[in-house]
Amino acid sequence: MHKRFQFILVVGLLVSQVAAAQELRATVSVIANQVQGVDRKVFVTLQNSIKEFLNNRHWAKDAFTPAERIECSFLLNITGTGGTGDTYKASLTVQATRPVYNSSYATSILNIQDNNVAFRYVEYQQLEFNDTRVAGNDPMAANLTAILAYYVNIILGLDYDSFAPRGGDEYFKRALNIVNNAPEGKDISGWKAFEGNRNRYWLQDNLLNAKFLQFHDVMYQYHRQGLDVMYEDVNKGRAAVLNCVNMLYSIHQSIPNSMLMQVFFSAKANELQKLFAKAMPQEKSRAAELLAQMDIPNAQKYQQMK
Template sequence: MRKHLFLLIVAVVSLLNTSVKAQELKAKVTVMAGRVATTVDRKIFTTLQTQLNNFMNNRKWTADVFRENEKIECSFIVNIESAVEPNIYKASLTVQAARPVFNASYQAALVNFIDPELLFKYVEFQPVEFNENRVQGTDAAAANLTAVLAYYAYMIIGLDYDSFSPKTGEPYFRKAQNIVNNAPEGQRIAGWRVFDGLRNRYWLNENLINTKFNIIHDVVHTYYRSGLDKLIENENEARANILQALIQLSAFNKENPNTMILQFFMQGKVNELIGVFKKGTAEEKLKATEILSLLDIPNANKYKEELK
């Protein structure tokens, strides 16, 4: 009897430990190195890909417990353009993340972004590590790779939280801010500083922690939780809420033109938005077309053609 009780306790403790340690991300990291000179042993990129997948999926990013079906699906494509020095690579990073829509099989895009500034050092089998208290590490180029990935992990988690309840993502935007403030510094390392351009990691994070831009958190919540999540339950109400989110975003854009967060939010949503408003009233289509043509200028003609 005691033996059976002991085994039961062990099983329960084991199950609890598994739950507590459950990671937040269901990430797929792909390393593409077709442009790199053939003198480089290709096996190194396979090893790097394996290590980065382990890093993103095995690390605990929050103190919360995520069930398997709650994990955030995301992908990271490291597109290596060249080896600028032995073991030092210049790359771009494509970041995508999705959020399931309530009562549907559809995954709505949270993030769809290309970061063009990724310089990193990698020696095969070197540890792939990240320390929040020592972001820079002893080797800036080596630390930069995990710093960038950790930054986007926190930004994705923050946006996911915001999509369920406004401002609940702030702790993770602050963690990303810590990475920005302590980012690796070195020759050709870019994307972390205010003067590295208008579309970089610094400005994306700044826009999401700037209290002047708090309306953005409401827009994110309204668009996903009050909009997309209600499409099955009440399509008309959901569409009206999504339109309201766009109206808020339009007002924000008039007061704060050319912000990075606006472009970031609109990326990858064109087909989704057309699908939502195609079933709307003539008035909704007209209003949506008017707003979207200004918020998403590259796709203005597509909105006008599809929603006429």
């Protein structure tokens, strides 16, 4: 039985008639306010094509029921055109959530912006992706689907990690396969280690690097032993989350300023502040001290918890 099926059956969210469904419930928005001289219908069809690509394709090995589908959003902000016809430059913001046991609350598992998106799209062109031929026949056209598929696998990996110890490894490896076989071209970037320290290469590298092994324990304990038990014992759940903060601090001391930690706090900063706002003074002070050191952009927010 698929682990998400087990979870949602327990919390009473499973629909009565079980039927196989795709894994994502993705909302897609394509914004092109900065682009001039292009028929706006192109971006409408692109938005519909991406939505169909994400929602109508089987991505995981397990069969998901409709109630299990992962809520996520993809915002493609097209900032300009490329050097040739039908090519575009854009940023992509990807967000995903996971339900919390016995509540209506959904916790963020991913909130990331990728500013290195370049692609070719011709109106009504079918979006295609093949794990064995990631680069396809046209690298610029394939770059869009490769990026989308990469983030789908990151979402699946993080989701699986949050339900089972090391549950996401298979999907992080699929993301690695996309990185290793990614399209190449002068206008394509984000797939190589030397192109920066905050890109698609480094995220999957961190997720599969043995130095970050403890991060996967954090993902499981934070969600299953922390958030998921808060409905019956808030203090017990919060204590588990504080233990996760300690584990993250251990990672931070060994590997400061990693992309993986930045991605984690981008998803969790607001939640962590709220979780510890009503904690006992000692817990609150400890959490604020460690979080401020690890997540400098939100340090002031954490310090206000004291």
